[in-house]
Amino acid sequence: MARIKVTKTKSAIKRPKNQKLTLEAMGLRKIGHSNEFDVSSSLMGMVNKVKHLVSVQEIN
Incomplete structure (x- = not known):
């Protein structure tokens, strides 16, 4: 099964609540x-x- 690495790169300030909750x-x-x-x-x-x-990066 494939795996990915997700890294937060920007702030969630002034973003909609659904985006904050997703993070x-x-x-x-x-x-x-x-x-x-x-x-x-x-x-x-x-x-x-x-x-x-x-x-997002793909992990081997």
Whole structure:
């Protein structure tokens, strides 16, 4: 199964509440914090919602 590393790169200040909650649900609190996930359709939907605030890398 594929894995990705999601890193928070921008602040969530002045962002809609649903974007803030999405970052919190992914466990991304501070800028520069990253987390690894197994790829799923629900996770990719969350990443797509906050794609302007995070960077995504594929892990082999």
